[in-house]
Amino acid sequence: MKKSAAVAVTLVAALGMTMLSAGSASAATSGDGYLASGEMGFFYLKGQGGPVFDPDMNIPNFSLFVYTRQPQTSVNDNTLSYWNRSSRTWYVYTDSFRGGVRGSIPAGHKGDASANFANKISSAYNFSGT
Known part of the structure; x- marks a missing residue:
C-alpha cells in the first residue's frame, strides 16, 4: 500500500x-508583452520603447487587443515603432482587415513608424494576403 x-x-x-x-x-x-527572438513587436513609443504588442499570428483588427503591460491602452492606432525579430516579412495596414495604406516590415528590421503609419496601424499579417 x-x-x-x-x-x-x-x-x-x-x-x-x-x-x-x-x-x-x-x-x-x-503575445506575453516581451519581444523574443522569432517574434514581431509593435511598440507604443518611438525607439522600441514602452509596452510591446508581440502577436504570434495575423491580426486583422488591432482594436480587439490591448498592450499586455499597459492594459488600458488599445494597440489600434497606438504604435510608434516596431521590430521584426521573425524570419518573415510582416505587412501592416492603416485600416482593419488589410484596408487602407499597406506597408511592409522585412525580417530583422526595426525602426520608428513613418508619418503614414505612426499611430495609424490597425492590422498586420505575416503573408501578403493579396
Whole structure:
C-alpha cells in the first residue's frame, strides 16, 4: 500500500512539472508583452520603447487587443515603432482587415513608424494576403 501511494505521489508530481513546463513554453509565444527572438513587436513609443504588442499570428483588427503591460491602452492606432525579430516579412495596414495604406516590415528590421503609419496601424499579417 505504501509503495502504491509513493508511486501515485511521484506520478502527480511529474505530471505537475510537465504541465508547468508546457504552460511556460506556450506563454512565450502567445503575445506575453516581451519581444523574443522569432517574434514581431509593435511598440507604443518611438525607439522600441514602452509596452510591446508581440502577436504570434495575423491580426486583422488591432482594436480587439490591448498592450499586455499597459492594459488600458488599445494597440489600434497606438504604435510608434516596431521590430521584426521573425524570419518573415510582416505587412501592416492603416485600416482593419488589410484596408487602407499597406506597408511592409522585412525580417530583422526595426525602426520608428513613418508619418503614414505612426499611430495609424490597425492590422498586420505575416503573408501578403493579396
